[in-house]
Amino acid sequence: MRVVLEDVAISRGGFRLRASGSFGEGVHLVTGPVGSGKSTLALALAGGLSPSSGRITCEGIRSRMLVLPFPGYHVTGRSLDEEVASWGLSPEPVLAAAGFAGRGGEDPLRCSLGELKRLVLSCALARETDLLILDEPYSSLDCGWKAELSRRLGERRNGITILLTHEDEQLPKVDEIWEIRDGGLAGLGRVPEAIRLWSRPPRYIRAALEQGKVPANVTPGDARDAVCGTRG
């Protein structure tokens, strides 16, 4: 199972992004500052935007899903129960896991932005999707749920997960790192080797690197372990 980008150029408005590479099974982290083209890439990977040149091929992928940064765009149900059911899921367990136990009758659009984000992510993760593309999944989540999302992403063992984010306080364990630089996608390779090649790592990773320590992975815990010398 993999997504292959061959000399792809994607244009949107006056913006242009070049990308080549292959995304295999595992968790891929794609970073880059606001406005660098992460959402454009996410949309193209999801099939919502055709490349102006080059080719994107999905091999052995039966299902793919894009989770948008603003959860309001996903809502179709009039109640939380209906909303979860619209994802083809059974409402009760999903609502409980998302922290909405007993609130199935509420209107999703009366929820706060962060609550809605929690709901949409819980639905997306509850489905078995071969290619899951998450565009800024951490935005709007509170500090506690950011950590919880990292934990749940770490539990996703099958399929391809592509996480596009500029988050700099919380990341999950990942397999490969990619970075958008100067209008192009650069594959930095597998962790931990890729961490050294990262031009704009989150500040907790940067702090470890500045002390000459390379964390085993990219979570805040990995950075802490590297600095405190409890591992490696």
Place this chain on the structure above:
Amino acid sequence: MITIRGVAHRILAIPDLLIPEGRVAVIGPNGGGKTTLLRLLAGIDLPVAGEILIDGLPPRLREVGWVGGEPDRDMVFHRVSDEIAAPLRFRQDPSPLVDKRVEAVAAEIGIGDLLGRVTGELSTGEKVKVALGTALASGPAILVLDETDSSLDGESAGALREIIGRASCFHVVFATQRMDLAARSDSVLYLEGGRVVHSGSPAAVFAALSGTPFQPPAGWSR
């Protein structure tokens, strides 16, 4: 001074609260009442019960600037200059004055080069800056920001912090999930379950929240 007395609205219940002038961070879990409080402070909603006064007047009698967490939703007009001019035109300021003010605000925020652009084609970071310019154009007594930083990277959030710091506005109330920003504010409110559980200086509130995820990142310093 912002005075809140006997306010009950949706999940929010605040018997008595004084918020001093300055930059006030509102923190807490999703669904805790942050947006509800901010909408009341901005005068977007009126409380079912109780009273909110900003320097002695209800929010709807004060000039208010508001920026939400979804910059796409804040844009109304096609051109950036029209977007920033909108609050001034709605209150029927004379045209030459509007043009001058738009230029001044754009210069203050550093978006002079965006004035001729189309709002829909801006990047997220640019949209937030334009929304801030629009909110500040009318010289508000209070600037209310509802997790405006949630769609920004560390660098853009830093730029946002600087703009807020420079804004000539007595009250800046902002909800945030970035505890480093909250730690740099003048005071912090921690809301959970619709109640103000902790309020005071950042040091005092974060001390009360020790052991929770609501802590400035390790190694953080003022």
